[in-house]
Amino acid sequence: MAFAFQQNSGQRLFLVAHPAIFWHYDSYRKGQVRCTYEIIPENTPCKIYFDLEYDIRVNTPRVPVKIVNSFIVIVSNYLFHYFNLRVDKSNVLILDSSTDVKFSCHLIYQCKEAIFRDNINVGRFVRQVCAGIREVISDPRVIDVNPELWRGVTHAEICELLVCGRKDGEKLFCDESVYSKNRHFRLYRSTKLGKNAPLLLSDFNVYTPVEDTSQEKLFLDSLITCIGEVPAIPLQFGCQKEVCFRGETANRKISTISEVSVSHCVLEKFVTELISPCGRIRKRTVTSTPKGQRIQFDIQDYRFCAKVGRHHRSNNIYIVLDGSRGTWYQKCHDPDCIGFQSVERQLPPEVSFIIEKEDPDLEREDVSLWECSSVSDEIFVEFGTFGDYGGVSDKGTTLGDCEKGDVPEFGIGDNDLLFAATKC
Incomplete structure (x- = not known):
């Protein structure tokens, strides 16, 4: 199973371990740091x-x-x-x-x-x-x-x-x-x-x-x-x-921005300017309509919602580019904002031109760029496998060598995991 530790800095370390082994070590940690x-x-x-x-x-x-x-x-x-x-x-x-x-x-x-x-x-x-x-x-x-x-x-x-x-x-x-x-x-x-x-x-x-x-x-x-x-x-x-909108999820892949086409870069540049300077694109989901593409950009680190007139505390927003209408608008994942859609605004000509027609590079694609608060099992780096209590990992920590009450030096930080994602 996969677990996450949150450090005092807010950064999270990730670990794959048998739940009984995880409990064995986690139960000895002090309550305020657990x-x-x-x-x-x-x-x-x-x-x-x-x-x-x-x-x-x-x-x-x-x-x-x-x-x-x-x-x-x-x-x-x-x-x-x-x-x-x-x-x-x-x-x-x-x-x-x-x-x-x-x-x-x-x-x-x-x-x-x-x-x-x-x-x-x-x-x-x-x-x-x-x-x-x-x-x-x-x-x-x-x-x-x-x-x-x-x-x-x-x-x-x-x-x-x-x-x-x-x-x-x-x-x-x-x-x-x-x-x-x-x-x-x-x-x-x-x-x-x-x-x-x-x-x-x-x-x-x-x-x-x-x-x-x-x-x-x-x-x-x-x-x-x-x-x-x-x-x-x-x-x-x-x-x-x-299945209804994007085909089988098994075909989903992890990509970096360097792998996308020029068309993608134009679209991402437009969305990035809307959410600058703090926001980032986490995922792009594309669906086809007879009159063009509908592209949803899930946003990270930028949560301003037009409905409430402020940033949400925890739930993220997303930007939708509608090629059939040549417009864009904002929606969000907050349960209280279900069904809300901001005022539609006109897309620039260089953006609407791309998504008004069928672009083979965009069709039926769902690309997760990276979300630091989530972990995809496709990009875990294997640091070793764990057996029973006191087991030894092939590449990582020897659990039997740890003192009672000490947490082994296992895990992988956000930055390392992001680096791993770019290598997949």
Whole structure:
């Protein structure tokens, strides 16, 4: 499995190790410096997981255990409705890292049958659940359309899932943005950098591991992609967006800017000027239409959104060039901005000329340039393979030589990994 360490500088080091070995060393690290994450790789079967949070200061009437229980009931109803799976709170591991100002918890479903094909499919399922909740909040009559989805909860209890943000208005307390490719998801007993709020077992958790109740077992159960035997047919939900618009994802490749054509450089130069001086292009996705190309540029280090009139704190934006209309506009990945599109602006002639016609260099291509906060399994550098406790890597660290409480000098930094990407 792949893990990430966050250092005091903010840089992340990456490690591939057996989860039991990882726990053996990570559990001896001091709590305030244990900023570690599981990397949820693209196209990897995984459990259902949720990140729930809200600001306590502006949501004082909320009772955490009550709204979490209501949410679990709704999710369980959806699982039964779509997949004929019966689960309840006893199947859900609840971890909590709440503070005096912020409620924050993770839900990880412990059901062997509820394994999804990947976290993209989990994200589609979660967004379906959240969309249904929003509909019921806005119109209680929706409950009568499909009452089995809302069995066990009242309209008043559903409305409590809508919380107030200090700056963003009302939103659901379920974070819908944690289902991206190669997502970093915080580990059990780990804290965010600069904070002393580790993820611990919640006071209202009722899940108990079978037979073994050790801390290591809880850690292993909390891992999203540590699932043992994968079902013959993992669950899928919704349309495979990659298949519908870009062909098979297996053909996706990693490229550097030096590999692209002159046409690409003209387009990237235009987008780079829009997001200068800090922004960078992370990925380019191209789809064809009868009248031209539609190109989506996912942006990194620049998050200004026209809807909110400021930079988003965490979610990125993307720029779309529409060859059929000769325009460009901005959209973003923030759940609160779903469906928003900025005002369309005219493309310069040298740019619109390129994408108004079919360009064979651009057709059906999805190029990931590099995202420092994510790791692609295609560009990992092999530093050695790890066996059982005290095993020896072929090229890397001898784990048996490390003192108890010391973390081996393994891993690869952002800069080294970026260099590795350019060599693939």
